[in-house]
Each structure stands twice: as C-alpha cells, then as structure tokens.
Amino acid sequence: MPRNLNYLWNFGAFAVVSLTLLILSGIFLALNYTPTLADAFSSVETIDRQVASGWLIRSVHMGGVSMLFAALYVHIARSLYYGSYKAPRELVWLTGLGLLLLVMITAFAGYVLPWGQMSYWGATVVVNAVNTVPLVGKPLASWLLGGEGLGNVALHRLFVLHFVTAFSIIGVIVLHVATLHVTGSNNPTGKDLTEPDQTVPFHPYYTTKDGLGLCLFLLVYAALIFFAPDFLTLSDNYVQANPLITPSDITPEWYFAPFYAILRAVPSKLGGLILATGSIVILFALPWLDSSTIRSARFRPWLRVALPLLFLAFLALGLAGMSPPSPFWLWISRAAVAYWYVYFLGLLPMIARREQASRRKEHF
Numbered sequence: 412m413p414r415n416l417n418y419l420w421n422f423g424a425f426a427v428v429s430l431t432l433l434i435l436s437g438i439f440l441a442l443n444y445t446p447t448l449a450d451a452f453s454s455v456e457t458i459d460r461q462v463a464s465g466w467l468i469r470s471v472h473m474g475g476v477s478m479l480f481a482a483l484y485v486h487i488a489r490s491l492y493y494g495s496y497k498a499p500r501e502l503v504w505l506t507g508l509g510l511l512l513l514v515m516i517t518a519f520a521g522y523v524l525p526w527g528q529m530s531y532w533g534a535t536v537v538v539n540a541v542n543t544v545p546l547v548g549k550p551l552a553s554w555l556l557g558g559e560g561l562g563n564v565a566l567h568r569l570f571v572l573h574f575v576t577a578f579s580i581i582g583v584i585v586l587h588v589a590t591l592h593v594t595g596s597n598n599p600t601g602k603d604l605t606e607p608d609q610t611v612p613f614h615p616y617y618t619t620k621d622g623l624g625l626c627l628f629l630l631v632y633a634a635l636i637f638f639a640p641d642f643l644t645l646s647d648n649y650v651q652a653n654p655l656i657t658p659s660d661i662t663p664e665w666y667f668a669p670f671y672a673i674l675r676a677v678p679s680k681l682g683g684l685i686l687a688t689g690s691i692v693i694l695f696a697l698p699w700l701d702s703s704t705i706r707s708a709r710f711r712p713w714l715r716v717a718l719p720l721l722f723l724a725f726l727a728l729g730l731a732g733m734s735p736p737s738p739f740w741l742w743i744s745r746a747a748v749a750y751w752y753v754y755f756l757g758l759l760p761m762i763a764r765r766e767q768a769s770r771r772k773e774h775f
C-alpha cells in the first residue's frame with residue numbers, strides 16, 4: 412500500500428461495513444415483513460413496536476442507508492479529486508459506478524416497502540417520469556409493475572428486486588476490489604510508486620488506520636440510531652399510503668434529492684428524466700473526458716477551482732431537492748445542473764488539454 416494515504420481512503424471500508432450491516436439487518440426485517448398492500452405498513456409498525464429489538468434492527472437498516480450513501484459520496488469525491496478514475500484504474504471506476512447504480516436501485520425499491528405516503532408518492536413520481544419516455548415508457552412501466560400504477564404485484568416485485576440487487580452488490584464489490592488489486596491503490600500525489608520505501612504492508616498500517624476511522628464512523632452511525640433515529644426520515648412516511656391524498660410536498664430522501672432537483676428543474680418531464688439520468692451516465696465517460704496525465708488535483712490548479720464548484724453544485728442541488736419548490740431554488744437548480752454538464756463536457760476536457768499542452772512545452 413502507498414504509505415501516504417490520507418483518511419479519505421477509509422471510505423471504501425466504511426461502505427463495506429455499512430453494506431454488511433444493511434444486509435444483516437435486512438435479513439431480520441424480511442423475517443417479519445409482509446409484501447402486500449393490506450399488510451406492508453402494519454407489518455413494519457409491528458417490527459417497530461412489538462418484535463423484540465425490532466426498532467433497533469429497523470433503525471440500523473434505515474440509518475445504514477444514509478451512512479452508506481454518505482460514505483459513497485465522499486468516496487466518489489475523493490476519486491474525483493485525486494484522479495483515481497484515470498488510467499490504469501478505469502475498471503475500478505466503472506465497477507464503482509455499477510455499484511452506485513445498484514445501490515440506488517436497491518434504495519429506491521426498499522423505500523417503497525413500508526408503504527407509507529412518501530413510499531407511494533415518491534415511487535409514483537418515478538413511474539410518471541418513466542411513463543413520459545416516448546413509445547416504450549408506458550408499456551415498459553406497466554410490464555415491470557404488473558399493471559397500471561403501483562399495486563400488489565408491483566410491491567411484491569419491488570420486495571424481490573430489493574434483496575436480489577442487495578445481494579448482487581456483494582458480487583460487484585468483489586469485482587471492484589479485485590480490479591483495484593490489479594493496479595494497486597492510487598495515492599494523494601497521484602504519482603505511480605516506484606521505490607519500495609514508498610509502500611508499507613496493509614497490516615498493521617492500514618488495518619489500524621481503517622480501524623480508527625471505522626470507530627469514528629460507527630460512533631456517528633450509533634448517534635444517528637440511538638439519539639436521532641428520525642432525523643433523516645420524513646414524518647409523512649409514518650402515514651399509510653393513500654393514493655387519493657397527495658402530500659402537500661413530495662420530498663425524497665436526502666441522498667436522492669440532487670437528482671430530484673434536476674427532475675424538477677426542467678419544465679418537460681422527459682427532459683428532466685434525461686438530464687437526471689445523464690448526470691450519472693456522463694460519469695461513465697469520465698476517464699476519457701479527462702485526458703490529462705496528471706492525476707491529483709494537488710498539481711492541477713485550475714481543477715482545484717473548478718472541482719470544488721462541482722461539489723458545491725451537487726450540494727446546492729441536494730438542498731434544492733429537499734426544499735419546497737420556489738423560484739429561488741428553481742434557478743439555483745438550473746444553474747447547478749448547467750454547471751454539472753459544463754464541467755464534464757467543457758471545463759474538464761479543456762483544462763486537461765491545456766495541461767497536456769504545457770507539459771509538452773516543458774518537455775521540449
């Protein structure tokens with residue numbers, strides 16, 4: 412292992428631990444959950460109120476999702492800052508993005524299961540967005556859901572989808588880490604390590620460093636579960652789903668808020684869907700959009716300005732997605748989503764070309 416890894420390299424391990432806790436708590440939840448319209452909501456209430464330690468298992472599961480997404484967003488930001496997505500680690504990056512998609516699908520399906528108001532109306536927003544896709548949208552949605560709208564069949568399928576994708580994530584993590592083992596880890600300088608004294612064995616150096624980080628991560632996780640179990644949940648989801656009453660404000664969970672803000676920023680539903688999915692799809696092309704051979708932003712002054720602005724745009728979209736619609740947040744979202752695309756399609760390739768040109772000049 413490179414000897415100079417900082418604490419940002421802990422977040423992959425945090426993701427592994429939160430996923431493990433999610434799967435373990437999920438198995439116990441599944442023992443008491445009933446995937447039918449009539450019983451889904453009450454079976455979750457029973458878990459919370461009557462099953463021995465059910466409240467704890469459910470809290471571990473719900474808090475775990477937030478901890479996993481938080482770990483992943485930092486993990487991705489670290490990879491962006493230090494250029495870990497660049498050659499020779501393209502496959503690590505691509506399998507990572509596969510993981511992100513699987514985690515998102517799993518979280519979406521899981522959120523519908525308690526069959527609260529937000530479960531139902533959040534899923535309805537997504538179904539309506541899919542319905543807008545010309546030609547295939549409607550037939551695809553009704554084929555996947557087993558009928559028009561969300562009913563018993565859809566809930567049952569989402570339950571199956573939830574744990575099938577959850578388990579398949581384990582397989583993709585194996586791939587992700589295996590591809591990383593081929594190239595070895597990047598490091599904060601982004602430079603390839605050539606000397607033996609630039610590396611140290613994983614054990615005891617990184618087992619202890621990851622261990623310390625994990626203690627802090629688990630402290631935050633525990634604080635969330637024991638002191639603020641409802642801090643990140645929405646009270647509307649403790650009201651059973653009612654297709655006849657739309658909540659005054661449909662708000663997604665915080666980790667989906669940036670994408671929801673993009674959906675809302677565009678007047679056309681289809682346009683919103685394209686921009687929201689495109690914001691992730693574009694990341695698959697990243698290793699080839701950024702042609703600079705310098706990896707770490709430490710040595711890329713222009714990137715050190717442009718990239719924090721990208722992080723800011725993501726945060727702004729998150730805040731916009733969690734706020735009630737207003738002209739202020741609408742224009743913030745539009746500016747942020749515009750910057751997202753300008754960064755990946757314009758600024759980054761341009762900065763990379765400039766850097767390559769000045770490197771060639773230095774060379775001659």
Ligand code: HEM
Pocket residue numbers: 419420421422423424426427430483486487490493495496500503504506507508510511514580584587588591595596597598
């Ligand atoms: C469940 C999800 C994920 C898990 C469990 C996971 C786990 C890990 C672990 C354990 C490492 C090595 C330690 C570290 O560098 O932090 C790693 C490295 C890496 N991951 Fe992930 N990861 C996940 C998702 C992602 C995503 C979504 C991306 C990017 C889109 C990503 C990109 C990377 C990259 C580029 C590296 C190499 C970093 C370097 O060496 O600098 N991972 N991952």
